[in-house]
Amino acid sequence: MTQAPERRSGELTAREMLRWTWRQLTSMRTALVLLLLLALGAVPGSIIPQSGVDSLAVSRWKDAHPSLTPVYEKLDLFSVYDSVWFSAIYLLLVLSLVGCIVPRLFVYAKAMRALPPAAPRNLTRLPDSAGYRTDEDADAVLARAREVLAKRYRLRPAAEGDGFVAGERGRLREAGNLLFHLSVLIVLAGFGVGALYGFEGGVVIIQQSKQCPDCGTFSNTLSQYDDFDPGGLFTPDQLNPFSFTVQDFGVDWLKSGDRAGQARGFDAKIAYRQGTDGAEQHYDLKVNHPLSIGDTDVFLIGHGYAPVLTIRDGHGDVAWSGPTAFLPQDQSFLSFGVIKARTAKPGEIGLEGLFYPTFEVIDGNPVTVFPEDLKPALSMLVYTGDLGLDDGSAQSVYVLDKDNATQVMKADGRPFRLDIEPGQTVKLPDGLGSVTFDGVQPWVRVQISQSPGKDVALAGVVLALIGLCGSLFVRPRRVWVRARPVDDEDGVDTGGRTLVEVAVLDRSGNHEVDEVVRDIVEQLQGQGQDSSPEHSQEHA
Template sequence: MVDLQERPPADHPERPDRGGRRRAGELGGLELLRWTWRQLTSMRTALVLLLLLALAAVPGSVVPQSGVDAFAANQWKEDHPTLTPIYERLGLFSVYDSAWFSAIYILLMVSLVGCIVPRTLHYARALRAVPPRAPRNLTRLPEHRVVRLDAPVDDVLARARTLLGGRRYRLRPTDPDAADAVSAEKGYLREAGNLLFHLSVIIVLVGFAWGALFGYQGGVIVLQGGTFANTAASYDDLNPGSRFGADDFDPFLFTVDDFDITWLTEGAAAGTARAFKAALTYRDGDGPEDQYDLRVNHPLTIGSTDLFLVGHGYAPVITVRDGNGDVAYSGPTVFLPQDESFLSFGVVKAPSARPGQLGLEGLFYPTFDLVDGDPTTVWPDDLDPLISLNVWTGDLGLDDGVPQSVYLLDTSKASQVTQDDGRPFRLDLRVGETRQLPDGLGSVSFDSVQPWVRIQVSQTPGKEVALLGVVAALIGLLGSLFIRSRRVWVRARPGTGEDAGATMVEVAVLDRSGGADLSDVLDEIVRGLRDPEPSSHPKEPQ
């Protein structure tokens, strides 16, 4: 059977070129790179990347960040063992250091630079350009007026130039080919506002990047009466920038002299803290000592370092004696709050206890009470504190040479201390009480309660740059919103017929920003042309 279907010609786009040449519409390597660059540097792509950056920052404010609050991050991991491996693989515990966040950040920078540079060059050419000639038929423009004036054509045109020049319009030089019209334009700063706004985004991004590279952020828990020296070893958690060195720490120290909380006692918000104040004594280097009341949203700046009050809690003072009667552990122990009632969890480790190591873990109740038979704390202040601890003995893994968190107790090789009936032995102690441990293991005393404060210490060298970018963004946004870009043309011709001896004037205004009502502008210009002293009218706003 003969196939009567017509074959496509050799140059048809569906027919492959056996000579190795590209088919019609196919992009080569260089063309593909140019197309990709145009797409990346388009304003649409920049807006999409800016939205993606904002969305990418959301997990950083929802999920606890290891570099900001390592304690909260560890607590979240313990409460969500299933999601933790997924979050760690995605880098959600350190969003701003993750590869995907950095990729969006860099692409946005490249897109903005590639978008702004051509627009700036085009704007520079526009600044040097003169207003365009008047269109042939001004009455076809949406906003126009035709008026009859009893003045010579040259006087009307001179009056128009004086009027528009006084209103800060840029005038087109007299053109022999268009001597019957005056062309004027204003609002050049509107595009400058747009460029400034986009440039300010780059400035803000550079400021944040500068702070991330050359700054650091750390957290430390300091007991009331305790002293902190600004060295890397003193921090509980430290997240330095990649360009920040150990010699870049400001040489200061401070002591927490007192910590005071004002609690709300009435209404639905009863039990909520109204104000926090940590009284500090600090010294910058070899300088004199000074005092400062550190409060929420009122940081202390020492050198180029800022100190923020971000949390507080309680540290029960516990003394552990071993079976020989020797003190194996004594001092305040930081317990971490678990909820708004300041029910707190903590761990005590006594590695030197004999005949075996002792470990205690449990809860601290600031104001203990039984509600329906269940232990709870009925007030966040330490009005009637109680500690409830389980006791472990044996190998707590403290001699293995592996670093351990002071807030976790390794009981994998230890045994829990039990009562005679086999039930777990639990210590329930109020302030001033001491209880003996079974099997001659020793005793535990609850001596007092000492408050602690958590202070965030950070050095962000790029914050002034970021602030400058924010201010520039506001100025650019105001300029782009309130500065109107418009063109005005005035044409004057001798009248004919019934208008012989007069001058027919056509006035047209074109708003290049769009959406503006230009009737008032037209009326002002027409009144100025009728008035022999147009400078007496108020100037039209930019």
């Protein structure tokens, strides 16, 4: 018979290793660590622009940080909540909480059915206790004790010969703890449902005006979005049929004081329709005041300026006319933009430069001194030739392909810069045409999203608060009253023939237990006869 090889100290079989791993994963310590990691993992998702929320902000960030961009892309920091590492933390946390909570539910259910424990042999040795003597019969004292304690405690059934009354309260404290941890699972489940079945999309919408009557309208179809981030189980059938038009947009700017130049409020007045034949309705879309259409929410998350230009080519034909959204670069709303006149002849015309809402020259440098468009101006470089618009490849509207284009120069060989204000027309060199600055239109950026699990997550948060209140304010407490006959010591009357002992054990560390002991003693003595409180004793 072949003997099994001896196991070395600390060596575990595959089954034992799996059991040890499971115990480590489902420990409360591991759950807390994973919850902390999940919170830390969400930090870059709040600080770094996310492609699913604002792709324009991501593009600006990449342009401003070219050296960090490859690192961030490799770590999926532009799409944190869809990354493998964040999903791994999320799933491990769910697994840890399930393995941690489910066994405790069975233990708690068993504890709920258990009777209050019997009285210790010597109650006066407990930290909070008192005793007194009385001439009343021990059975009468115990019967009255049951009446007194039954008002606030769950009592242990009486048994012949016990000689004590035992009560317990505050078992809901553990229920509060379990409810709190269970609510974390509910919140995670809500977020998980939203991540799987929901979506987030963004679109820049230029306000409708007489100069651009076709602007400002959005229909809830996939082709209308500038960026769209669907969940893993999203289907286009989930898109609610609706449309809306941005009819007006206003900003309440602070023009004096320390906060001059900051916005006090934003208001986009929109007209919307549900379905194709719904009645037109109006709504004031504001920050933190979204429009809800069906189960879809529309949020106002940004705004900017869209200069209105008319570009005529060398033949005098209009090659471009309309507003173009420029992207704010800082809080002064100095904005960057690109305009591409594809049909211009003899060559395509491209403009790239800055928009100044309130233009001033300070110390020889062009600046904008206020974010409102009080004195708008454009300063742009001009390019002509092949702008890469016909090669079939995708191209951002905020990027000008200059690889095969020629920069327009002045006669002295310096770059030609188009500096223009509203109402002005500037002719381009070499008979390329002219540019007219017709005015400025505001644009708004809206986020449109569906979050199917938000009600589940909200319910989880509410349950977490209820559970937290229960675990903080419910005080688990046990109380015992023992009554037994005693003999006089050496024939001397010591104050009664029945010794009554009262003890309270508070499992929450409450320092007011001595008051509870005194209250029980007073109720027992106040209803009794011939009691001797001068013989009572308390032990702190």
